[in-house]
Amino acid sequence: MAERRALDLDALAVSDRFRLFNFTRRDDHVTYLWVLRSVDRLREVHQVQVGADEVESTLRELAANHAEAPEVPAQGLRHRLDELATDGVLHRFDDASRAGTLASYRNRQSVYQFSELGYRAYHAVENLLGARVEDVNLSRLVFSDVLEDLGALAEANRTGRVEDVYRRLSRLDAVMEDMGRRSAQFHVTLGEILRSTEASSEVFLRHKNALLVHMSDFMAELDRYLPRLDRAVHEVEATGLSTLLSRAAEADERLFMDRTERLEDWSRRWWAVRAWFASESGSPTRAAELGQATRTAVSGVVALLRQITEAQRGGVNRSTQLRHLAAWVFDTPDDGAAHALMGAAFNSRSARHLGVAHEDGDEFAPTDSWHDAAGVEVSVTLFRSDRSPNHGVPKPVRRDTGARSELRRRQTEDREAERASAARLVSxxxxxxxxxxxxxxxxxxxxxxxxxxxxxxxxxxxxxxxxxxxxxxxxxxxxxxxxxxxxxxxxxxxxxxxxxxxxxxxxxxxxxxxxxxxxxxxxx
Known part of the structure; x- marks a missing residue:
């Protein structure tokens, strides 16, 4: 749902929200991250507005338990908090009640707290840093829960239990969002494994059985539950879809949205659930597309397993070649022999010179060294294949009769307007x-x-x-x-x-x- 809403933002709003991540691009981005962690630590104990001295004290506590936490002086800490407030991650307020002396009262006493979008940006960075490849999976047990929730949702709408309708529909929405996130992460990670097995074939072979069993069990559960989920979705709609959405919007407790906005939001959520499981006019569902992608992934894993097995059976692969080459280079008598061996192995000794004429031939004398002369632009085709680029056969002229007719019509209207203007000027x-x-x-x-x-x-x-x-x-x-x-x-x-x-x-x-x-x- 968040991705759908993000598509409606204009370029200015996107730029403003990207500004929240400015602290990740600064030279001392790690220091800014620990400052935000300190502010978040204080927020966890319900201290929403914090001062620079409180953040400094929390940083010392974090540094005592984590060696990576930096030590930031008070002056530098205030500057970083102001920079975060400029980026919109924090809000800054002036609080004179914190001044204990007249001198501190005359100075600026600022307190800081997370902005709503700033906390989301910080939380997104922490989620990215805390992501682990070992956490990805395709949950096959979720289908039984979804089927049970759909049946309970239909019964609650049929009997008029408003709170149960809201509760079941909220749970279905959360399950669908989690299922989409899990499937996307799993297939991205699987693609990364298939791409980088050259250096981690041992790890792949160690976990290949668990990977194939996991995907096979998921496919079996999906094929078993998909027809039943399709029928359950249609049974829910048979109880009255408009009544269902109206009851969910009525029980929704979001204060800053009126009833029309809540009704539209729940309508979008239900259609997302429906797109996952309910078939419509022969088009595949999201669950069926996920199943097809998983079948393709199984084929890719099996092909990769065959390739690795054949390479290990022959005893020679890229890793073995590099190990033997490293041993030969290590056993060479001197550096000259080592360089000669590496040059022969990687063909770094053969010269591949490429030259073209400069546009202004008189700018440099023929006796000038190539080191002193200016470089010229070389086409990629000439560099890679030693062939000059050509534009190919001229393309035929496209005759757009519709555009020409429209142009004639506009010209005729312009001429008629000029004739009418000339007649008015005369009369x-x-x-x-x-x-x-x-x-x-x-x-x-x-x-x-x-x-x-x-x-x-x-x-x-x-x-x-x-x-x-x-x-x-x-x-x-x-x-x-x-x-x-x-x-x-x-x-x-x-x-x-x-x-x-x-x-x-x-x-x-x-x-x-x-x-x-x-x-x-x-x-x-």
Whole structure:
């Protein structure tokens, strides 16, 4: 259930919770661990808020019984407690009531206690440190308990015993969580054993019989109980699933969750139980998947056992070869002979040089040593197989007709929107209203074309010998719309949804392109 809830956290929440493990990445992480152990020791005697002096005293008690416990001075201990409070593992409070003198009252008197998530982080680290490979197992006795709990759950729901419904459903949830954890740990450990038998074949052979018997007994119990568990799950649902979940939520005593949240939580827990044992439309259950994984593991153990037996029967394996080589090296007369023997055994004498041209050939002189020249990047293909990498045959062009049709549709809509904006500009003008984004885009394009096509007329005034350049009126057209920038001493302003466009010395006139053709014919 915890893994499911963790999937709903966003990146920021995940980052905040990872910050709780910062003390494991510091240089003196062992010291931080013993400081937290001291705070936890005080918490066990119901002393929730502790000061630095109390933690120091507890550290001395731990150091008397454990040689690994460090001795931390009071000043350094306060600094580490503050760092843990910064990471969120501890909460820090200022408690003036602990001051015994005026001087200590003036100084900061801080007390510390575990935060809820901080204690979970510390507990997770302790569980990891306390994990032992010898503890893993597949519990075959749990199936009878699950079958009994399902029968009692159906009877309690049928007779209306609310507390028994809550008690049995809670026990089933705990059993399912423990069963999933045990199976995951067992198969991970078994995979580790199968991977690292080269150095521990004696240990594997010593425990092979117990391992095979353990997995075989588990598979036998699973095959015997799985059909009965399937029927028991359906019998529980036949008594009324909604009533069952409602009664469990009613008896739930979690104060910080309302009834709707408790009902959703118990619904998720029941569906987790159902996924383990109840078959649905031919899909395998979690228990059946566990059985298949265990059968595969048995096959892997048997194959590994055959491999180890054959290697020991022949008398030569990797360990034997290394022992003989170590004896030969030890018996060599001098260091030179030992190095020569090791070089021949591991082929460390053969030179495997690899070189490619630098991108800038003139950067280094041909007479420079390779030791002084800069290195170049070498592809993995060239390094491993002595072949230059190639990109292979060009891949065929993928024709995504759906994307092309969508692109054409969007382009058509954009063109229709521009035509509608141009028609509004011609009919309503650009000055007496507020232009939207589409109208502003069309107007700016027309103004840009008009400004690019304008010309300057040069005249000489009577009062000045200089030549003065005046901008003539500019005209342009685009997609059937004609724009004229007519000279106006007062200028003009166009209001848009994003602001105002000022045209000093000009006024905008818009007309359809057909009006331009008619005007030219009249001039002729």
């Amino acid at each position: 309503e003008g650009a000055h007496q209203r507020v232009l939207d984004d589409s109208d502003t885009k069309v107007l700016l394009r027309l103004v840009t074309k008009a400004l690019e096509s304008r010309s300057v007329s040069y005249t000489r005034r009577d009062t000045s010998p200089a030549v003065v350049g005046l901008l003539k009126s500019a005209t342009a057209d685009d997609a059937g719309t004609l724009i004229r920038l007519v000279r106006d001493e007062r200028g003009s302003t166009v209001r848009t949804s994003q602001g105002r466009i000022h045209l000093p010395g000009f006024r905008v006139e818009l007309a359809p392109r057909a009006a331009r053709t008619t005007a030219r014919k009249g001039n002729r």
